[in-house]
Amino acid sequence: MWLIGPIGFAAPWLLLGLIALPILWILLRAVPPAPIRRRFPGVALLLGLTDDENQSDRTPWWLLLLRILAVAAAIIGFAGPVLNPQNAREGSGDLVIILDGSWAGAPSWQARIDRVDTLLTEAALADRRTAVINLSALPATEELPFAAPGDWQNRLPGIQPQPWQPIDPAAWFTETTGNFETYWISDGLDWDGREDLLAALETRGGVTVFQTPRQNLGLRPARFEDGEVIVSATRSPVGNPLETTITAIGLDPAGVERQLAAVPLIFEPGEAVAETAMVLPPELRNRITRFEVTGRRSAGAVSLTDDALKRREVALIAGRDDREGLELLSPLFYLREALEPTADIIDGTLDDILLANPDVIIFADVANLAGTEAEAVLEWVERGGMLLRFAGPRLAASDQGRNVVDPLLPVRLRSGGRSVGGAMSWGEPKTLAPFAEDSPFFGLPIPDDVTVTSQVMAQPDPTLADSVIAQLTDGTPLVTRTLAGDGQIVLVHVTANAEWSSLPLSGLFVQMLERLAVSTRPSTPDAAELAGTTWLPNRVMDGYGSLEDGSALPGVAGEVLAEGIPGPDLLPGLYAGGDRQLAINVIGEDTVLNVAGWPTRIAIEGMDVVRETALKGWLLSATMMLLLIDVIASLAIGGRLRGPRADVAAALAVALLWTPDAQAQTAEDFALRATTEVVLAHVLTGDAEIDEISQAGLLGLSQTLFRRTSIEPAAPIGVDLENDELAFFPFLYWPVTADQPLPSREAYAKLNRYLRSGGMIMFDTRDADSARFGSGSPEGQRLQAIARSLDIPGIEQIPPDHVLTRTFYLLQDFPGRYASRDVWVEAAPINAEQVDGMPFRNLNDGVTPVIIGGNDWARAWAVDANGRRMFPVGRGMSGERQREIALRFGVNVIMHVLTGNYKSDQVHVPDLLDRLGQ
Numbered sequence: 001m002w003l004i005g006p007i008g009f010a011a012p013w014l015l016l017g018l019i020a021l022p023i024l025w026i027l028l029r030a031v032p033p034a035p036i037r038r039r040f041p042g043v044a045l046l047l048g049l050t051d052d053e054n055q056s057d058r059t060p061w062w063l064l065l066l067r068i069l070a071v072a073a074a075i076i077g078f079a080g081p082v083l084n085p086q087n088a089r090e091g092s093g094d095l096v097i098i099l100d101g102s103w104a105g106a107p108s109w110q111a112r113i114d115r116v117d118t119l120l121t122e123a124a125l126a127d128r129r130t131a132v133i134n135l136s137a138l139p140a141t142e143e144l145p146f147a148a149p150g151d152w153q154n155r156l157p158g159i160q161p162q163p164w165q166p167i168d169p170a171a172w173f174t175e176t177t178g179n180f181e182t183y184w185i186s187d188g189l190d191w192d193g194r195e196d197l198l199a200a201l202e203t204r205g206g207v208t209v210f211q212t213p214r215q216n217l218g219l220r221p222a223r224f225e226d227g228e229v230i231v232s233a234t235r236s237p238v239g240n241p242l243e244t245t246i247t248a249i250g251l252d253p254a255g256v257e258r259q260l261a262a263v264p265l266i267f268e269p270g271e272a273v274a275e276t277a278m279v280l281p282p283e284l285r286n287r288i289t290r291f292e293v294t295g296r297r298s299a300g301a302v303s304l305t306d307d308a309l310k311r312r313e314v315a316l317i318a319g320r321d322d323r324e325g326l327e328l329l330s331p332l333f334y335l336r337e338a339l340e341p342t343a344d345i346i347d348g349t350l351d352d353i354l355l356a357n358p359d360v361i362i363f364a365d366v367a368n369l370a371g372t373e374a375e376a377v378l379e380w381v382e383r384g385g386m387l388l389r390f391a392g393p394r395l396a397a398s399d400q401g402r403n404v405v406d407p408l409l410p411v412r413l414r415s416g417g418r419s420v421g422g423a424m425s426w427g428e429p430k431t432l433a434p435f436a437e438d439s440p441f442f443g444l445p446i447p448d449d450v451t452v453t454s455q456v457m458a459q460p461d462p463t464l465a466d467s468v469i470a471q472l473t474d475g476t477p478l479v480t481r482t483l484a485g486d487g488q489i490v491l492v493h494v495t496a497n498a499e500w501s502s503l504p505l506s507g508l509f510v511q512m513l514e515r516l517a518v519s520t521r522p523s524t525p526d527a528a529e530l531a532g533t534t535w536l537p538n539r540v541m542d543g544y545g546s547l548e549d550g551s552a553l554p555g556v557a558g559e560v561l562a563e564g565i566p567g568p569d570l571l572p573g574l575y576a577g578g579d580r581q582l583a584i585n586v587i588g589e590d591t592v593l594n595v596a597g598w599p600t601r602i603a604i605e606g607m608d609v610v611r612e613t614a615l616k617g618w619l620l621s622a623t624m625m626l627l628l629i630d631v632i633a634s635l636a637i638g639g640r641l642r643g644p645r646a647d648v649a650a651a652l653a654v655a656l657l658w659t660p661d662a663q664a665q666t667a668e669d670f671a672l673r674a675t676t677e678v679v680l681a682h683v684l685t686g687d688a689e690i691d692e693i694s695q696a697g698l699l700g701l702s703q704t705l706f707r708r709t710s711i712e713p714a715a716p717i718g719v720d721l722e723n724d725e726l727a728f729f730p731f732l733y734w735p736v737t738a739d740q741p742l743p744s745r746e747a748y749a750k751l752n753r754y755l756r757s758g759g760m761i762m763f764d765t766r767d768a769d770s771a772r773f774g775s776g777s778p779e780g781q782r783l784q785a786i787a788r789s790l791d792i793p794g795i796e797q798i799p800p801d802h803v804l805t806r807t808f809y810l811l812q813d814f815p816g817r818y819a820s821r822d823v824w825v826e827a828a829p830i831n832a833e834q835v836d837g838m839p840f841r842n843l844n845d846g847v848t849p850v851i852i853g854g855n856d857w858a859r860a861w862a863v864d865a866n867g868r869r870m871f872p873v874g875r876g877m878s879g880e881r882q883r884e885i886a887l888r889f890g891v892n893v894i895m896h897v898l899t900g901n902y903k904s905d906q907v908h909v910p911d912l913l914d915r916l917g918q
Contacts, residue, residue: 007081007082007083007615011078011079011080013079014075014078014079014080015075015076015079018072018075018076021068021072024068024071025064025068060637063633063634063637066626066629066630066633067626067630069626070623070626070627070630073619073620073622073623073626074619074620074623076619077616077617077618077619077620077622078616078620080614080616081614081615081616081619082613082615083613083614083615091126091128091181092126093128093179093180093181093205094128094129094130094131094144094178094179094180094181095119095123095128095129095130095131095180095181095182095183096130096131096144096180096182096183096201097116097119097120097130097131097132097133097182097183097185098132098133098134098135098182098183098184098185099112099116099133099134099159099185099187100135100165100166100185100186100187100189100191101134101135101136101137101159101160101162101166101187101543102135102136102161102162102164102166102187102189102543103161103162103163103164103165103298103299103300103543103586104165104187104188104189104216104298104300105161105185105187105188106297106299106543106544106545107296107297108212108214109161109543109544112185113156113157115185115210116132116156116185117153117156119183120132120149120150120152120153121149121153123149124148124149124150128149129146129147129148130146130148130149130152131144131146131147131152131180132152132155132156132159133145134159134162135166135197136161136162136164136167137162137568137875138169138172142172142175142176143176143177144176144178144180153868154867154868154869155880156868157868157869157870157871158869158872158873158879158880160542160543161542161543161544162542163299163541163542163543163545163566163571163572163586164565164566164567164568164572164586165189165191166191166194166197167193167567167568168192169193169197170193170196170197170199170200173200173204174200178204179205180205181205181206181207181208182201182204182206182207182208183208184201184207184208184209184210185210185211186209186210186596187216187596188211188212188213188214188216188236188595189216189236189593189594189595189596190594190595190596190597194596198598198599198602207602207603208602208603208604208605209598209602209603209604209605210604210605210606211596211598211604211605211606212606213237215235215236215237215242216236216300216593217233217234217235217244217296217298217300217301218233218235218300218301218586218587218591218593219231219232219233219246219291219292219301219302219303219585219587220232220233220234220303220585220587220588220589220591221303221305221583221585221587221588221589222291222303222305222309223308223309223589224308224311227279228277228278228279229248229277229278229279229280229285229288229309230275230276230277231246231263231265231275231276231277231278231291231303232273232274232275232276233246233265233267233273233274233275234273234587234591234592235267235272235273235274235593236272236593236594236595237595238270238271238272239269239270240269241268241269242266242267243264243265243266244264244265244294244295244296245262245263245264245293245294245295246263246264246265246278246291246293247259247261247262247291247292247293248261248262248278248280248288248290248291249288249289249290249291249292250284250287250288250289250290251287251289252287260280260284260287260288261278261280261284262294263276263277263278264276265293272592272593282311282313282344283313285309285310286311286312288309289304289305290302290304290547291303291305296545297544297545298544298545299541299542299543299545299572299586300545300586301545302541302545302585302586303583303585303587304541304572304573304574304583304584304585305583306574306580306581306582306583307580307581307582308583311342311343311344312343312344312358312359312360312517313343313344313346313358313359313360314339314343314344314345314346314358314359314360314362315345315346315347315348315353315356315358315360315361315362316332316335316336316339316345316346316347316362316364317350317361317362317363317364317366318330318331318332318364318365319331319363319364319365319366319367319392319395330497331364331365331390331392331496331497332364332496333497334496334497334498334504334505334509335362335364335496335504338504338509338510338513339513342514343360346358350369350373350376350377351373351376354376354377354380357380357385358385359385360385360386360387360388360517361377361380361385361387361388362388362389362390362496363387363388363389364390364392364495364496365390365391365392365393365394365495365496366389366394366395367394367395367397367398367400368398368400369408374407374408377408378407378408378484380487381408381484381485381488381489382484382485382486382487383485383487384485384486384487385487386487386489386490386516386517387408387487387488387489387490388490388492388516389408389409389490389491389492390491390492390494390495390496391455391456391491391493391494391495392495392496392500395413395456396456399415400413401413402414402415407484409489409491410467410481410482410489410490410491411458411459411461411464411467411477411480412458412459412461413456413457413458413459414456414457414458414459429451429453430451430452430472430473430476431446431448431450431451431452431472431473432446432450432452432470432471432472432473432478432503433471433472433473433475434446435469435470436469438469439469439470440469440515440516441469441470441479441511441512441515444508444511444512444515445508446508447506447507447508449502449506450501450502450503450506450508451501451502452472452494452500452501452502452503453500453501454494454495454499454500454501455472455476455478455493455494455500455501456493457476457493458476458477458480458493464477464480467480467482468480469481470512477493478492478493478494479491479492479493479512490516527559527562529558530558530559530561530562531558531562532558533557533558534555534556534558534577535555535556535558535561535575535576535577535582536551536556536575536576536577537550537551537553537555537571537573537574537575538550538551538573538574538575538576538581539573539574540553540572540573540574541571541572541573541586542875547573548769550571550573550574553571556569556575558577561575561582561584564584564588566584566585566586570584572584572585572586670725671725673714674725674728674729675728677712677713677714678711678713678714678730678898679713679714679715679716679717679728679729680698680701680702680713680716680717680729680731680733680894681698681716681717681718681719681729681731681732682694682695682697682698682716682717682718682719682732682734682735682858683718683719683721683732683733683734683735684718684719684721685735685736685737685740686737686740686741687737687739687740690735690737691718693735693858693859693862693870693871694718694733694735694858695716695718696858696861696862696863696864696870697857697858697860697861697862698716698733698858698861699715699716699862699863700861700862700863700869700887701861701887701890701891702715702716703863703867704861704890704891708891709808709891709895711894711895711898717729719732721743721747721751722743722744722746722747725750726750726751726753726754726759727757727759729759730758730759730760730894730898731759731760731762731893731894732754732759732760732761732762733762733764733857733858734762734763734764735764735766735858736764736765736766736779736783736786737782738778738779738781738782739782740782740786742786743786743789748789748790751790752791755790755791755792755850756791756849758847758849759849760847760848760849760850760851760893760896760897761850761851762850762851762852762853762857762893763783763787763850763851763852763853764816764853764854764855764857764858765777765779765780765783765853765854766779766854766856766858766859767779767780767854768816768819768820768822768853768854768855768856769818777854779854780854783852792849792850793826793827794826794827795824795825795827795850795852796825796826796827796828797821797822797823797825798814798821798823798824798825799828800812802825802828803896804825804848804851804889804892804893804896805892806892807891807892807893807895807896807899808888808891808892808895809888809889809891811885811888811889811892813885813889814853814855814885814889815855815860815882815885815886815889816853816855816856816857816858816859816860816861816886816889817855817856817857817859817860817871817886818855818856819874820853820855822853822854823851823852823855824850824851824852825848825850825851825852826848826849826850847896847897848896851893855886857886857889857890859871859873860873860882860883860886860887861886861887861890869883873886
């Protein structure tokens with residue numbers, strides 16, 4: 001191919017015809033010799049006559065130019081011009097295309113897939129075997145998965161970025177055999193083992209790297225300092241100043257996730273790290289679940305929060321003032337010291353504190369409450385609050401809880417107290433007994449120097465043992481607890497200061513407050529604390545930073561969690577262990593991002609893919625347009641563009657310049673197209689993107705039916721409920737959108753006729769990843785509004801023996817892009833019973849008129865014009881298996897619609913055989 005700048009020519013020799021253009025110009029401009037003027041007497045007879053037709057003595061220059069341009073456009077068009085021609089790469093033998101496949105490539109993942117697709121197309125032209133490897137998700141096999149380039153192009157939608165960087169891929173490649181050329185799609189970040197992998201690949205053949213310098217941002221875990229939430233981020237490469245926005249995401253009081261706060265984050269020139277502070281009220285701060293870098297779709301741009309950031313609100317109330325201003329003697333001194341690093345302290349009157357609705361209220365030697373205060377505190381506890389009380393001289397001297405159990409005390413108390421040298425004297429100070437297994441303090445080590453010299457005594461009672469959660473070595477209760485409504489009341493039988501016990505002076509005091517959930521743990525547990533524990537995934541994060549439910553995943557050992565390195569065995573996300581939550585983030589506190597550097601011997605190319613554009617059609621069209629203008633102009637100059645000729649010219653211009661909409665069709669054309677062959681249809685929602693996905697989904701299902709069954713559907717059709725006839729279609733796919741308008745009364749009438757006459761509608765709310773059927777999602781609410789006027793029978797979840805589970809394939813799951821089993825169909829008849837010898841009941845003698853779910857089936861089925869999958873499903877091979885089950889469910893649905901319940905008629909086989917025998 002011959003190139004002129006960005007334009008190439010497939011047949012450049014045809015351009016030699018341009019040399020003839022000047023000659024053509026000269027010939028067109030040539031005129032005959034001037035005539036000789038002679039007088040002829042007979043001319044007098046012609047005077048007064050007029051000529052209706054006239055002709056110019058020479059062709060105007062602009063008309064000549066028009067004709068020259070038309071000829072030039074034709075010559076250039078036939079020369080086969082191509083804009084941005086792509087020359088096929090030279091190479092032979094096997095080709096391995098590898099991608100870093102980490103979170104850093106997620107923001108531009110489609111560009112990487114496009115580059116891989118282009119490389120596969122070039123490999124197909126060269127007839128090369130190819131293998132596509134995601135370094136962050138290496139195959140389980142030890143052999144390179146070589147296949148035809150076309151096969152890998154079909155698998156590209158299933159290759160997705162992972163929320164971690166490659167982990168020692170060089171070891172995997174050293175176990176493979178054979179030589180090959182490598183194309184490396186780099187994410188632009190350096191990672192451990194990259195040099196080793198490059199060395200291993202160079203021993204097998206040449207290496208070409210594709211990498212585009214782009215800004216990568218990583219959001220570090222947030223921390224709490226001096227009443228502020230500090231959020232920091234790192235970037236690579238370091239260079240010009242950069243300003244972005246950090247958003248705090250959390251749940252509002254209604255449980256809906258939304259943006260709670262946003263602050264700017266500014267990188268100074270040449271700085272790799274930037275910090276910003278958020279000042280938030282405790283109520284808002286405790287609701288934060290994650291921080292995000294606005295506009296960055298990447299797991300590295302998301303930082304999850306756990307208990308380390310959440311701080312409980314604790315109110316402190318003392319029964320007496322400080323003694324002569326000595327802080328160490330204050331009943332609240334040690335409580336403040338223990339709680340201030342991990343909790344928000346609230347002071348004030350009891351009425352004001354109850355209005356603030358704290359998490360915990362602590363009474364330090366408070367004996368009596370005035371007026372209605374006791375009732376207000378008890379009501380607050382029953383709503384879920386926690387009342388923690390410490391004893392003291394006032395409580396010991398009062399008559400609270402002596403004769404009857406006080407509602408604000410967990411046990412009855414004896415009069416007076418017990419102390420060294422008192423009436424009920426110990427011989428020496430007592431120590432703490434080991435905590436029982438059912439105690440919240442179980443497992444805490446007890447220091448030898450923790451002793452108790454005085455305490456308030458609990459009245460012996462048959463139920464006393466049920467309330468004791470800590471006791472002394474002589475068996476007397478030290479901490480008692482009882483439940484009240486949704487809350488609890490806890491009494492520590494010693495003072496909150498060191499007057500009666502050395503407990504407030506020890507670290508055990510802080511640990512006991514943590515176990516009672518009075519305060520949160522101040523830091524991430526270390527390896528020793530995590531050893532021997534198992535943590536369950538609550539929510540896990542994918543490479544794009546989206547959170548998914550992790551309840552179905554296996555637990556993770558505490559030793560793995562302590563390492564905190566994300567990978568296949570430790571997905572980034574939130575992990576729950578007992579009463580704690582621990583966040584594993586892609587970016588750590590000390591993570592630094594470095595640009596991937598390559599040796600000078602490695603060829604590096606950009607990631608941009610420039611598409612070829614053939615210009616031949618445009619130029620030949622321009623030629624035809626110029627010639628049409630020439631014809632009309634010539635007629636006009638010659639004075640012949642009048643009367644019928646003008647009408648013909650106008651009609652010719654309209655015919656050539658105006659092309660009717662290819663999609664426009666009459667009612668007859670619509671009916672003919674819908675009834676000539678089996679056609680699947682989808683409801684037009686008004687959302688162009690959703691309608692395109694529905695069309696692509698039904699196209700993919702139609703192709704699957706064509707390949708696997710005797711059904712040969714035509715191309716699917718979009719149906720306008722208001723204008724189109726529905727009776728032509730056996731099946732309607734209806735994707736429900738939140739803003740979809742309700743059908744008119746006439747449309748509802750057509751829909752009800754359609755349902756009563758045997759048609760089926762599959763309603764898809766596409767929200768199974770975040771909601772369930774009947775939930776309050778916007779799509780679910782819109783479906784409820786749509787269904788109010790539809791003649792839909794009673795529905796139930798698909799039972800295990802429904803005919804849809806065996807129409808063509810044997811199925812028990814009905815996934816789409818999501819795998820929820822919450823799929824509903826017409827309810828079974830009341831008299832449907834099990835028949836002896838048959839594994840299923842005779843359910844629904846007719847076809848179910850509706851299927852309702854939110855699994856987003858269209859995206860799982862969707863293919864583009866080349867038959868390639870358009871949307872990823874799940875992860876890796878398990879995702880492809882889910883897509884396969886989704887296609888099988890689609891086949892079962894269409895077979896059910898077209899053949900009825902012939903499978904259910906098998907229940908009649910025993911009766912028929914019995915009659916034949918008679």
